Amino acid sequence: RAERLSQQQALFDKQQRERAHLQKYVDRFRAKATKARQAQSRIKALERMEVIAAAHIDTPFNFSFRPCTAAPDPLLQIEAAAAGYVDKPILAGMDLTIRPGERIGLLGRNGAGKSTLIKLLSGGLKPTAGVRREGKGLELGYFAQHALESLRPEESALQHMLRLDPQTREQELRNYLGGFDFNGDMATTACGPFSGGEKSRLALALLIWNQPNLLLLDEPTNHLDLEMRHALTLALQDYEGGMVIVSHDRALLRATCDRFLLVDDGRLTPFDGDLDDYKSWLAQRRSAEAAAAQCPDKAADKASRKAEREAAAADRQARLAARRPLLRELEQLEKKLKPWTTEKAALDERLGSPELYTGPDAGEVPKLLKRQAELAERLDEAELRWLELHEALEAIPAD
Incomplete structure (x- = not known):
């Protein structure tokens, strides 16, 4: 591209x-x-x-957050809070106060409890200890993957908006949906067959319309293409309310968060550093864990270590097997993209020449334009599939 x-x-x-x-x-x-x-x-x-x-x-995306409702200070507090399940505690001893305008990114390894903390903050999960206290006038906007499941598959994007706000004129709602690329028939088509990205866009559109003064976002860019991620990042930069984000999208975190909190070992602590420092912290933790695993007094049971190695090897083989067809398809796709791109560039240059339209080859112009349009469509489809394959590969780490 x-x-x-x-x-x-x-x-x-x-x-x-x-x-x-x-x-x-x-x-x-x-x-x-x-x-x-x-x-x-x-x-x-x-x-x-x-x-x-x-x-x-x-980009087809053009939207921004509507002005927030009046926000209490603080917006939300948890004190000495614990979260998890009766037989499986996950987090404990947490204190957090969120004030208007704060932009917090949650860091931590997979399974550390970031999504659990977001659920606790949203009120979807009750604390097993301590208290959760909302400010008077709090308007929560919570986005997680369950937001896609709550969409009514038989209803269109416009019907969702009308159900959300029946007092607003239909044309105004259509204009708003257009900013999320739900234009024309797309706005009135049942959302059941939508792709994951389209459903995510609709869920975000519904959330933003409600004018929340505190956003809780759990992996908001999953399923979104690059242009929508960029549009969401710009919108979040202008958002005036409080915000807590969990995301693997480091570009989003860098652009929107003012401070970071670390979820690790069942605790929530301030992280004194940026994302580069966090990357170094992760590398140090992995090195320390690898060294501990080699220490005789902590890993005396050879049979257990052998079983762990075998399980890790089996997991690695399974991931490699899952990646193999994706890599094969990606390689074939890139082989196709190169000649199509070369041919399209040559056509663009030829069609951009004024001499073509007055010279002996002028009769070929319709055929060249048709071929140009065919190549453009093929390239668009191939690039979309290229993005999907890369997202799928990112979700299956090679090591």
Whole structure:
């Protein structure tokens, strides 16, 4: 995609030079009787020239958070709180006060309890000890994967919005949904067959409409494509309420969070550092755990260590087996993308030449335009599948 944008920009720059050259001649000789005919010829050439747009990344997404309702201070507190299950405690001794405008990112390894903490903050999970206290006037906006399951599959995006806010005019709701790329028939189509990304966009649209003053987001960018992730990041940067985010998307965390909390060993503690420091912390923890595993007095049982190694090897083989067909498809897709991109670039350059439309090959223009459109469609589909494959591979670590 970057290559195609670069090629388009090169064509744009070339055309701008040609137009400047022609315009310079026109400005210089338009008033001279001996050069008037040549100047008129160049004016017509400028008028016939099909303008090539400068390269830019177009996005169908254009939305922002509506102004928050009046926010209490603090928004939410937990004191000496514990969470988990009767037979399986997960977190304990937690103290946290969230104030208006705070932007908190939760860090921690998979299974450490980040999602459990978000559920506790949302009120969906009651503390097994301690207290959870809401500020008067708190309006929660909670996004997690269960938000997709709560969508009514037989209803459209517009019907969801009308159910949420029946007092607002339908056209205003349609305009709002358009910012999430639910345009035309897409807004009135039942959401049951929607992809995971489309359902996530609809769930986010419903959440944002409610004007929450505290956002609790658990992996909000799962299933979203790159352009929607970027649009959500920009919207969150302008959001004025309080926010707590759990995400593997480090670009999102870097752009939206002012401070980080670490969930580890059943505790919640402030993390004094940025995401690069967290990466170093993770590496140190893994090294320490590897060293501890080799210590004789902590791993004396050889049979147990052998079983663990075998289980790890089996898990690694299973992950490799799951990755193999994805990598194969990705390799085949990249082989197809290269000739299509090359052919499309050549077509773009040829169709961008004014001589084509007045020369002996002018009759080929419809056929070339049709082929150009076919290649553009193939490239769009292939790039979407390329993104899906990479997301699937990211979800299955190689080691």
